Amino acid sequence: MSLPEKAFPVSWDQFHRDARALAWRLSGVNGEWKAIVCITRGGLVPAAVISRELGIRLIETVCVASYHDYTSQGELRVLKEINPELLKDEGENVLIVDDLTDTGKTAAIVRAMMPKAHFATVYAKPKGRPLVDTFVTEVSQDTWIYFPWDMGFSYQKPIAEGQPD
Numbered sequence: 188m189s190l191p192e193k194a195f196p197v198s199w200d201q202f203h204r205d206a207r208a209l210a211w212r213l214s215g216v217n218g219e220w221k222a223i224v225c226i227t228r229g230g231l232v233p234a235a236v237i238s239r240e241l242g243i244r245l246i247e248t249v250c251v252a253s254y255h256d257y258t259s260q261g262e263l264r265v266l267k268e269i270n271p272e273l274l275k276d277e278g279e280n281v282l283i284v285d286d287l288t289d290t291g292k293t294a295a296i297v298r299a300m301m302p303k304a305h306f307a308t309v310y311a312k313p314k315g316r317p318l319v320d321t322f323v324t325e326v327s328q329d330t331w332i333y334f335p336w337d338m339g340f341s342y343q344k345p346i347a348e349g350q351p352d
């Protein structure tokens with residue numbers, strides 16, 4: 188996979204605002220959500236925001252791993268399945284939450300587990316967009332989103348002292 192050309196760094200403040208915007212959109216979708224199923228690890232933070240905003244207290248995880256190094260996606264592995272209780276009715280009234288959909292492979296795997304669930308992500312790239320029902324911001328396929336939990340502040344040398352070679 189070629190390195191993404193564009194970077195989209197997201198601060199904690201921006202991510203909180205975008206996750207709350209997703210909660211707003213979801214508040215009009217369904218009267219009573221049975222539960223949230225968040226796709227770890229990226230879905231954990233948006234699920235915390237949405238559960239607080241929508242008052243959803245039953246939160247389940249489905250643990251999926253695929254991107255094993257910087258930007259290349261390996262084979263998708265389901266490390267922990269969804270509680271069978273929530274698989275009844277094919278996931279009707281269940282809200283699946285993730286941070287983003289990129290190629291859509293993760294979304295496809297989890298959707299297949301609960302075809303009637305509502306799938307929401309904060310960000311979406313074009314290839315994954317058809318797999319999600321509600322999202323906030325689309326970014327181009329060649330953009331890499333840098334999430335706040337992957338970043339930190341670092342010292343920047345004064346311009347006069349020149350930059351490392």
Ligand SMILES: O=P(O)(O)OC[C@H]1O[C@H](OP(=O)(O)OP(=O)(O)O)[C@H](O)[C@@H]1O
Nearest residue numbers: 227228229253254288289290291292293
């Ligand atoms: O649409 P896709 O191409 O499948 O990519 C999207 C998935 O990739 C990332 O998770 P990752 O597998 O990196 O694990 P993590 O959430 O634990 O970081 C992200 O959180 C999504 O779950």
Ligand SMILES: [Mg+2]
Nearest residue numbers: 227228229230
């Ligand atoms: Mg993930």
